[in-house]
Structures are given as C-alpha cells and as structure tokens.
Amino acid sequence: MPHTDEVFDVIVVGAGNAAFTAALAARAEGARVVVLEKASHKLRGGNTRFTGGVFRCVYNSLEDLIAVVRDNDDPSTVALDPYTREDYLQDLARVTGGRTDPALSQTLVDRSYDTVRWMADLGVAWEFSRAVGAVTIAGAAKVKLSRGGALRAKGEGVLLSSTLFRLADAADIPVLYETQAGRIVTGPDGRVSGLEVRGPEGIRTLACRALVLASGGFQASPDMRTAYLGPTWSLVKVRGTRFNTGEMIRQALDLGAQSYGEWAGCHATPIDADAPSYGELRLTDKTNRLSYPFSVMINLDGERFVDEGEDFNLYTYAKMGREILRQPRATIFQVFDRTTTPLLETRYNTGTPVVADSLADLADGIEQRYGALGFRKTAFLATLEAYNAAVQDGAFDPDVLDGKHSLGLRPDKTNWATRIETPPFCAYAVSLGITFTFGGIRINTDAAVVDQLERPIPGLFATGEMTGGFFYHNYPGGAGLMRGAVFGRLAGTHAARFARERRD
Ligand SMILES: Cc1cc2nc3c(=O)[nH]c(=O)nc-3n(C[C@H](O)[C@H](O)[C@H](O)COP(=O)(O)OP(=O)(O)OC[C@H]3O[C@@H](n4cnc5c(N)ncnc54)[C@H](O)[C@@H]3O)c2cc1C
Known part of the structure; x- marks a missing residue:
C-alpha cells in the first residue's frame, strides 16, 4: 500500500490494457506510478479481461509475426497474407466512411508493430489468432489467418490481463482496488495536480504531477447510453465489464477537454x-x-x-x-x-x-x-x-x-x-x-488531452476506449486493444516526462 499523502509522478485511472501499457511505459521512464481500479480484485481488469486478445497490427511477412510470437506457437501450422501500413489505413478509412482522424489513425498504424514487440519484450506472450476469420486450408495442415487479425495475446484477454497485473507488480506499481476516480484537481496554473477518489477509506485527494485516464467508454451506463446512443440502447446487454460508466469522460469534459468522435456510435x-x-x-x-x-x-x-x-x-x-x-x-x-x-x-x-x-x-x-x-x-x-x-x-x-x-x-x-x-x-x-462506445475525449498524437483550441491540458493524458475520433459507424476487429496499447505507451511516456520536468 503506497503512502497516499505522497505526490505521485503519474496516476493511471483504470486497470485494463490501455492503463497498464501507460503505467509500464511511465515506470520505464523512472516515474513513481499508481494505478486506480474501480472494481474489486475479483472483478478487476476491465473489458480487456473479456477480450479475444486480438491486436490488429501491421506485418509485412510471417517472419514479422514470428518475431513477436517467438516460441509460443508453431508457425508451420499457419499461412497469411501481409498486412501492410496501407492496408491498415485503408481498412480504417473504409469502415469509418473516411471519418477516422488522419493523424491519430496514422499514429495507431505506424506504432502498431513496434508496440506489440515492445509488449513482447515486457513479457506479454503472443500467439497466432485462429479464432475469428481464420480458415482451414483444404488438404493442408494449415490455417489461413485473417488479414490484419492474425495476432492475439496468448490465452486471450484472461491471460493478457493477469500478465499485465503481474508485470505491474514486478515493476513496483501499486494497484488501489475499489477506488473510483472522480474530480480532477488543477492548480492555479491550470496544471493537473491531483485527483479526488472514492475508496474503502472514504473520499480523499491523491496528489500527482501527471494523470493518465484509461477508464473505458460509457457503454455500461444506461443513462449515458440513453442520452447519447438513443433510448433504444437503454436496456441492451453489455458484453464486457459493468464498470465502464463514463464518469471520467465527463470529468475531463468538465475540465475543458474537447469532446470528439461519434457520440451516437458504438461497437x-x-x-x-x-x-x-x-x-x-x-x-x-x-x-x-x-x-x-x-x-x-x-x-x-x-x-x-x-x-x-x-x-x-x-x-x-x-x-x-x-x-x-x-x-x-x-x-x-x-x-x-x-x-x-x-x-x-x-x-x-x-x-x-x-x-x-x-x-x-x-x-x-x-x-x-x-x-x-x-x-x-x-x-x-x-x-x-x-x-x-x-x-x-x-x-x-x-x-x-x-x-x-x-x-x-x-x-x-x-x-x-x-x-x-x-x-x-x-x-x-x-x-x-x-462492446464499447466510439465518442470520447480528444487527444493528440502524444496522447495528451486537448482543449477546444487543441492545446494540451497540462498534465492530462488519455488512452483506450475513452478517446474519440478513431472509429465511426464501424471498426476493424482488433483495433481496440491496439489503439489502447499504442496510445497507452505514448501516454505513459509523455506523462512521465511531463512529471519529470515539473519535479526538476
Ligand atoms: C467480449 C469482448 C471482446 C473483445 N475482444 C476484443 C479483441 O479481441 N480485440 C480488440 O482489439 N478489442 C476487443 N474488445 C474491445 C476491447 O475490450 C477494448 O477495445 C479494450 O479492451 C479497452 O481497453 P481499455 O483499457 O481502454 O478499457 P478496459 O479494459 O475496459 O479498462 C477500463 C478500466 O477502467 C476502470 N474504471 C472505469 N471507471 C473508473 C473510475 N472512475 N475509476 C477507476 N477505475 C475505473 C475499469 O474498472 C477498468 O479496469 C473486446 C471487448 C469485449 C467486451
């Protein structure tokens, strides 16, 4: 248990893939990091834990993926067509009717492959994804993998999630459970200086130099679904976690963050x-x-x-x-x-x-x-x-x-x-x-949350489901986890550097 009267370099809100990639990247920069999880230990891990673990990344050959999968799978059992940068960009543009934000989607695509390799280096295990869209090749003992959907975290979301918790533990990143983030506190200079949280010890304020929001969309909130998606969505089934209820999206908007993306759209x-x-x-x-x-x-x-x-x-x-x-x-x-x-x-x-x-x-x-x-x-x-x-x-x-x-x-x-x-x-x-909602807060290509004039709100970063501008009407499978990891890594790195500048 950390001393909660200390000033953390980086507080990360959420305990899914987006949050932990941010936390681990920030820690690698030397930051003192804490992760806040609204759920109990038993129900921890957000939507990430429910996923099929598919990460849509660029690969130009089977060898590219072998370098990620390493000894965890047998490449002789699979075949694939390359999935190039241009293929990925085209897919994003096609399924979103040309609306995907060009700068954000280019960053997602261009950083996708080195991010899965970075995760492999950290200790995430990968395998070829044979579940969705893969087809058995008649007469050959091989499976032809889906273009763009060929890679997944070994053991799917369940193992991905437990690995991320384990890596955080090993990196000395504490996780505070049953701790719901609330109002974002700023100093007179407009910089983020802390966060109000509701936890087992009541309501208190944690101090920080930078804050990364990675607390998911609003799909599990009947009131926000009804308000933004429409009344017919009020009673729908939720595929994943019940904890992604959008309050940190609202807190960021209250602070002046720009809302972005298709608020009436969802997966x-x-x-x-x-x-x-x-x-x-x-x-x-x-x-x-x-x-x-x-x-x-x-x-x-x-x-x-x-x-x-x-x-x-x-x-x-x-x-x-x-x-x-x-x-x-x-x-x-x-x-x-x-x-x-x-x-x-x-x-x-x-x-x-x-x-x-x-x-x-x-x-x-x-x-x-x-x-x-x-x-x-x-x-x-x-x-x-x-x-x-x-x-x-x-x-x-x-x-x-x-x-x-x-x-x-x-x-x-x-x-x-x-x-x-x-x-x-x-x-x-x-x-x-x-599954998740498409509307959210606007970030730039450093994962910094921006205001109406597209100026970064000092000390505030975001990643994952809660960010808007990537997906409209539709979504190419596997781009959700990939988006969270690419921008999680960026958010963590930039948040840690921001914190260091404030400390020095
Ligand atoms: C069944 C299912 C299968 C899926 N399969 C895939 C797939 O194979 N590939 C893919 O790319 N995408 C998949 N997705 C989509 C994928 O889940 C998301 O794109 C991605 O996991 C979201 O990651 P995240 O870290 O942004 O959010 P999450 O993993 O949902 O993490 C959000 C975290 O924030 C916490 N939280 C929320 N509010 C607060 C608060 N106020 N204070 C503190 N903590 C808070 C939550 O408890 C949770 O820990 C799937 C989704 C579902 C439901």
Missing part, C-alpha cells in the same frame, strides 16, 4: 440471445455469434434484413449489433445447413441451437421455443424458399470475397450465398451486446 455485436445482461468472466467473449456470413439471418417477422455476406466478419461484426437492435425484440435467427455448420466458430458450442432434418421442422422447433416473442413461421419458411431460389451458381470459397450471391432479393447476399438445403438444419437465436 455492438451479435451475441447469443440467452447471454447474461453483463459480461461474465466464465464466458468472456464466448457468447459472440460471428459466423453469420455463412448463414441466412431472419428476424421474428420472418424477414431477412441485412446483407450477411457484405464483407469478412471482422469488418462487419462491430456494426451488426445495431442492425439487430432495429429488428423486433432485437432477436433474430442465424440459419445454417450441413454445408456451412463445419465453418462455425467454436464459440457456437456455448449455445443451444434448434436442430431439425427439414426446414418445416426447423420452423416448428423455433416456434416452440420462441413463439411467445411473436415468431412468424410461415413468413420464415417463405423467406428461406425465396432465398434458396435466388442463390446463383458459382464457387463457394470462405477464404475470399467469393462473389457467390443471390439475385433479386432485398437485400441480396453478395458473398458466400449457399442454399440452405442439406440437412441437418440449425438455427441459433441471436441478440446484440454493446
């Missing part, structure tokens, strides 16, 4: 309709239902509502939750047949699908289980029939945008359109879960 994905209201650590991200590009998605009214095959799932899953929210009761069915069920991610094992040998029996089974929600069986069967009739011939290839499509439907399916015709058939009931 929300298809998840099991029976998933709990908040993330549970026994399930982490295993409630995700992301194999929909190989499915037909039908709502309770018996209608399709989206192009399931618009793109690879890593480029559509973050916006798909919003589409599901627009459907009656925010519940839909993903329907597969024997041709496509072998392609399902293993995460589907946590669900209980309706399975049948004919489409009519499948519809009966859905009605039995979900009839009370208003399922329209006749329309469901008519939609499947129309879909099957509209599927055009062509080669199906899950590894590429194969262009195998339907014709004449609204909406058409533009890739991976196979007929649902080979029993057994199965249907998974799917709803949505919010």
